[in-house]
Amino acid sequence: MEVLVVGSGVVGATIAYYLAKGGLEVTLVDQSSPAQGSTGAALGLLYGVLSQKLTGLALDLRLRSLHAYDQLIGELTYEIPYNRQGILKLAYCEAETEAWDQLIQVRAAQGWPLIRLSPPEVSWSGINPTDLVAALYSPRDRQVDPRALTLALGARIRHLGGQIHLGTRVEMLQERPGGWVVHTSEGVIRADWVVVSAGLGSATLTPAVNLTPVLGQALELAWPCPPGQPVITHNDVHLVPLGEQGYWVGATVEFPGEDAFPEPDPAALQKLREQSEKFYPGLSQAPVRRAWWGLRPRPVGEPAPVVRAVGDRLILATGHYRNGVLLAPVTAELVQALVLGDKTPGQLK
Ligand SMILES: Cc1cc2nc3c(=O)[nH]c(=O)nc-3n(C[C@H](O)[C@H](O)[C@H](O)COP(=O)(O)OP(=O)(O)OC[C@H]3O[C@@H](n4cnc5c(N)ncnc54)[C@H](O)[C@@H]3O)c2cc1C
Numbered sequence: 001m002e003v004l005v006v007g008s009g010v011v012g013a014t015i016a017y018y019l020a021k022g023g024l025e026v027t028l029v030d031q032s033s034p035a036q037g038s039t040g041a042a043l044g045l046l047y048g049v050l051s052q053k054l055t056g057l058a059l060d061l062r063l064r065s066l067h068a069y070d071q072l073i074g075e076l077t078y079e080i081p082y083n084r085q086g087i088l089k090l091a092y093c094e095a096e097t098e099a100w101d102q103l104i105q106v107r108a109a110q111g112w113p114l115i116r117l118s119p120p121e122v123s124w125s126g127i128n129p130t131d132l133v134a135a136l137y138s139p140r141d142r143q144v145d146p147r148a149l150t151l152a153l154g155a156r157i158r159h160l161g162g163q164i165h166l167g168t169r170v171e172m173l174q175e176r177p178g179g180w181v182v183h184t185s186e187g188v189i190r191a192d193w194v195v196v197s198a199g200l201g202s203a204t205l206t207p208a209v210n211l212t213p214v215l216g217q218a219l220e221l222a223w224p225c226p227p228g229q230p231v232i233t234h235n236d237v238h239l240v241p242l243g244e245q246g247y248w249v250g251a252t253v254e255f256p257g258e259d260a261f262p263e264p265d266p267a268a269l270q271k272l273r274e275q276s277e278k279f280y281p282g283l284s285q286a287p288v289r290r291a292w293w294g295l296r297p298r299p300v301g302e303p304a305p306v307v308r309a310v311g312d313r314l315i316l317a318t319g320h321y322r323n324g325v326l327l328a329p330v331t332a333e334l335v336q337a338l339v340l341g342d343k344t345p346g347q348l349k
Pocket of ligand 1: 006007008009010011012029030031032033034035036037038039040041042043044045046168169170171197198199200201202205215216217218250251252293294295296297317318319320321322323324325326327
């Protein structure tokens with residue numbers, strides 16, 4: 001069975017890897033290079049256990065995907081920056097800790113540990129304890145370098161015999177009996193199945209989904225970073241330790257105006273920087289090595305992500321919004337089940 005996967009971001013690359021590993025003939029195409037879309041901008045937080053959701057499908061998908069990650073990274077056997085030190089969530093007022101006891105209990109029953117720490121107990125993380133009220137430590141949440149992961153997936157797909165065509169833009173999908181004719185900038189490709197995982201580009205390939213871009217900015221700071229640090233987070237500002245390289249700080253969430261494409265707001269980036277000073281005094285003075293922005297694909301009128309069959313042998317796997325890196329493995333599992341006709345419980349639709 002031949003499957004064409006459109007889009008070599010983290011979602012498409014993970015899908016193609018799972019399908020190739022399962023013995024299917026896979027072709028992955030991208031108009032650009034791997035991880036140039038939203039994936040190239042992501043911080044790679046695998047924020048599952050600390051999610052505020054207590055139960056439900058969205059949480060279930062997060063935890064299933066998180067569970068798959070340690071094994072996935074092990075299978076890839078490439079040098080992929082992967083932080084296993086967990087995520088530390090900070091609280092600077094009592095109100096921010098209100099839901100913590102319930103969350104700790106519910107997660108314990110689900111088999112995921114969460115540990116409440118007092119300010120002196122977070123000293124191992126090197127954090128500034130001034131004004132800190134408490135912290136919630138999740139040893140099982142993770143962080144991965146999304147670009148390195150996507151490149152490693154590409155290498156494994158090739159190793160398994162899969163084809164990757166870069167610089168190949170998919171222009172039109174045409175149904176044929178039992179499959180698809182895919183018109184690309186480089187010619188026609190025939191496939192039994194097509195998976196559209198082209199991020200924001202997905203909506204131009206099928207009217208079955210509507211997506212809006214939500215902009216995110218982040219920066220890399222040159223600042224001494226002790227070894228063995230967890231990711232630190234407060235109020236949606238994340239500090240990602242990169243070893244000797246310094247830190248990533250991100251990310252803003254900037255919605256498009258009416259009819260306007262979102263533009264990065266310098267004030268939002270500045271605010272992000274100032275907020276990071278809470279974690280370490282002086283961090284806002286650290287030299288900026290680089291700053292960047294990207295566009296998250298957010299579904300309109302339905303929850304993220306959008307993973308479903310939208311026609312005979314045509315699957316949409318897109319709209320992962322703020323959690324595409326986290327949700328890539330579970331998305332690949334769902335797509336694999338759809339292609340193989342396995343109606344496993346847990347499918348989205
Ligand atoms: C600043 C920022 C921080 C983020 N942080 C996190 C985080 O910490 N954790 C997390 O889980 N998520 C995070 N995200 C969200 C995450 O980046 C996205 O959800 C995820 O990358 C989506 O992956 P994707 O593969 O679907 O899309 P993309 O990465 O956008 O990939 C789509 C690919 O499809 C290709 N394509 C498009 N149209 C066509 C076409 N017609 N033909 C061929 N190819 C095509 C594009 O070239 C692109 O390579 C963040 C996003 C941003 C912007």
